[in-house]
Amino acid sequence: MTLTLHIDAHRWRAHQDAFQQQVSGLVPVAKGNGYGFRLGVLAAEADRLGAQTLAVGIAEEVQQVRAGGWHHDIVVLNPWRPFDGAASALLDDPKVITTVSRVEDLRALSQSHPRARVVVEIETAMHRHGLDPRQLTADTFGDLWFEGWAIHLPADGSLTEANRLAQTGLATRTGPVWVSHLSVDDYRSFAAGLDVPTFLRVGTRLWLGDKQAxxxxxxxxxxxxxxxxxxxxxxxxxxxxxxxxxxxxxxxxxxxxxxxxxxxxxxxxxxxxxxxxxxxxxxxxxxxxxxxxxxxxxxxxxxxxxxxxxxxxxxxxxxxxxxxxxxxxxxxxxxxxxxxx
CATH class of the missing domain: 2.40.37.10 (Lyase, Ornithine Decarboxylase; Chain A, domain 1)
Incomplete structure (x- = not known):
């Protein structure tokens, strides 16, 4: 008396393996309902792939992926806000990377949690979260552990926009660049054009890419x-x-x-x-x-x-x-x- 998800394990994992081989710097995304597979399952699969960082949507999902066996770095994609108690509780966790998308939040964290690991989100054509890196100075970061710039593009991600925003961020401060919604070919071109580490965050294409699986x-x-x-x-x-x-x-x-x-x-x-x-x-x-x-x-x-x-x-x-x-x-x-x- 159940709704059952049937998975062809060999085929499903073969797609993941093939995708991972195409992408250097792959960061699997496990958030929400785990794309139908549950978060614990995706955490175990990301570990099988040899990923060193896993992205989750919100702070409350950190414990869920850890319960699935994940013991490496975790980046929380939803930007930190002062009223988010669950996210604030993770600021001193050495394996959690917090996304920051407002200048005032970056300043606040530099005062309250000066050793927190943060990635700063740049505003894209989505206009959902993000800031203009030109608003920042070296003093804004304080002693925060800067993990780089995040660029969350629209679904039909533009390589031109990704390159422009990356250069804007890197002109302010050097660090890795995390990007989403670029095609594999565009990501390769993007990574080749930068002298810093790059990461491609992927959820749907990784877990749901082979619909026959x-x-x-x-x-x-x-x-x-x-x-x-x-x-x-x-x-x-x-x-x-x-x-x-x-x-x-x-x-x-x-x-x-x-x-x-x-x-x-x-x-x-x-x-x-x-x-x-x-x-x-x-x-x-x-x-x-x-x-x-x-x-x-x-x-x-x-x-x-x-x-x-x-x-x-x-x-x-x-x-x-x-x-x-x-x-x-x-x-x-x-x-x-x-x-x-």
Whole structure:
């Protein structure tokens, strides 16, 4: 009665190994839900790869990756703020590198924790976190252990922007440069053009790069015949036609059917959004569950640990205990069980 993530261990690790061989200075990223694999699993895999530094999203994840067996350096990607108690508690940890993205925070840390290890984030075209290195002087750093400059580029990272920002930072203070979202070829060019150590932080491409190396299935928990017009579910909606209600494992607690809003950059994307909106309005929201060779509509919104799917026609295609494929968004999915093949 579980949502299960199946991993082809050989294939999954072969992709990681191939990626690592292409990138000198690879820093694996393990954050959030561990890209669906859990943080402890990724910590163990990063150790297997021989990485010396692991990046996590927030301070609270440091103990989770350590529980997975990680004993080397950890860089916390979320910038430090004075009100973040968990992050402040790690400032004296000799194996934790803290990201700083504001001038006032850098000054504050130089006074309160003068020996903290810090990497300073430069503002990029993302305009999320970061500062302009030209605002800083040598006095701003005090005696802080400067670990370099961080450049967090947009998803379609620009080599030109990376080079420009790196040079701006290095003109202020020499140190390593940490970058994300550059292609492998662009990163190689970037690293070759600098006389300082460089690091490429990678999460999605490393763990999710080979989509054939993992899959998710759900267990069929119940199957019920239903007639057109008969009410079903919590909200008493009417069945649109004769068919079957199939109850499958997986719901909101697992991140099933969660989707982040994305900008509609083309007419095709907008058309898909409009079409989906019409289906939603008609009560025919497509589910991620595949039954009888195709994805089926939700009978009603997912429950916490299970979902009700409507299969029209005379054949339910499944029986209780069967496993059916389910498409999950790995950065929000939380499987009950992970199996290795």
């Amino acid at each position: 993992y899959r998710t299935t759900a267990t069929v928990l119940d199957v019920h015949r239903i007639r057109k017009g008969h009410k079903l579910g919590y909200h008493g909606v009417a069945a649109p036609r004769d068919g079957w209600i199939v109850i499958v494992s997986g719901g909101t607690a697992h991140g099933v059917a969660l989707a982040a809003p994305v900008p509609q950059r083309s007419w095709k994307q907008r058309g898909v959004t409009v079409a989906q909106g019409l289906l939603d309005a008609a009560g025919r929201t497509l589910s991620p569950y595949q039954i009888g060779g195709r994805k089926r509509a939700f009978a009603e919104p997912p429950h916490m640990h299970s979902s009700m799917v409507f299969v029209p026609g005379d054949d339910s295609h499944v029986k209780v205990g069967d496993e059916v494929p389910v498409t999950t968004r790995m950065t929000t999915a939380t499987p009950d069980r992970i199996t290795w093949h």
